Amino acid sequence: MRLLTHNMLSCNIKGVTNGFPLRIEAEKFMEKEVDFNIDFLKSIFSKIEWTALVEAAQSLGYNELPEEVVDSSSMLESSDFLKKFHHALLELHLEEGALICPETGRRFPVSKGIPNMLLHEDEV
């Protein structure tokens, strides 16, 4: 599961108002090479929750992302920034571990890169 997907996932349990971002408990992760596409990075940037991405990358051991993106228009022109962004967003894969809901503490296990988001009967 890439951090792009993690940045979109939110806890769906009934009654939970703040189910994002899910905290990552990483047991095993991998790096896979993905084609670099500037247009995609620029267009997806506005949808990304930056703090969540930085935290998620750090939990996978990648600390190169700046904590804050103050001036996005100029940052998006810097190829150095884009490469780091690309690496964190698309090339880091969580293989084994868990996603933890920030509000309820519920664990969603991740196995073979697939998070199990199935809710129990009483959580729907």
Add this chain to the structure above:
Amino acid sequence: MSSRPEFQAPPEIFYNDVEARKYTNSSHIQDIQTKLSERALELLALPDDSIPRLLLDIGCGSGLSGETLSESGHHWIGLDISQAMLDVALDREVEGDLVLGDMGQGIGLRTGVIDGAISISAVQWLCNADKSSHEPRLRLKAFFGSLYRSLARGARAVFQVYPESVAQRELITSFAMRAGFSGGVVVDYPHSTKRRKEFLVLTCGPPSVSTALPTGKVEDEESCSDASSDDGDERTVSISERHRPTKKRKLTKKVRGRQWVLQKKEQMRKKGNIVPPDTKYTARKRKARF
């Protein structure tokens, strides 16, 4: 298949290891799923600017439909309830991210992040109560509500469905409308029982000129009667929030004319059948009692 899969078992049980492999290895199914995905992607009407988008594949199964999305350069997240099907997708090393989840429990994505959603042959599973705790209406509501929220403004969702009945299609479209979607049904090849395919095309946001429904495909190889030239109206049914969903009009069989009979006879001759010669009596109006 003699009976519909939905009648045999819930999807996570029906699509077990054996069935998942059988499904994915069947070249017939691969072919159909690819064609359906390509058509669904076409109906998504994404802007033609070669910027990859983030799409959602609902009921992605073993990734047959997702591969079509990857081939067009898009990133996608696939959701499916069957672990066995997702395992097959892993084996095939699909490029999208897979999530094990139940669409009837809600999509579970943040607001406005998805640029488009497709679903091939999956949404009809929502209409079955697979567990005693299931209430299909609540599941449909949760599904469409959460999907609407997760789609960006102006984004579309295209579902290829095999509705069991008109009532089931009505049920699905009514819940889509209640969630705020507008759109309609596009039918490809409406006259052919084998090739007929239905796509529910939904748009986020109010209906506008840009969200006009595309017309469904019609056979052009077979010669149809000239009298059916207004088929365009019968191929799409649009729904909006103002009025209740209109039932798809029954295909009225126009009274066949002499022209059609002559064409059919010509076809049969080409096939090699023995056909009586065409005379002034061919397709002449008979008395009612005849």
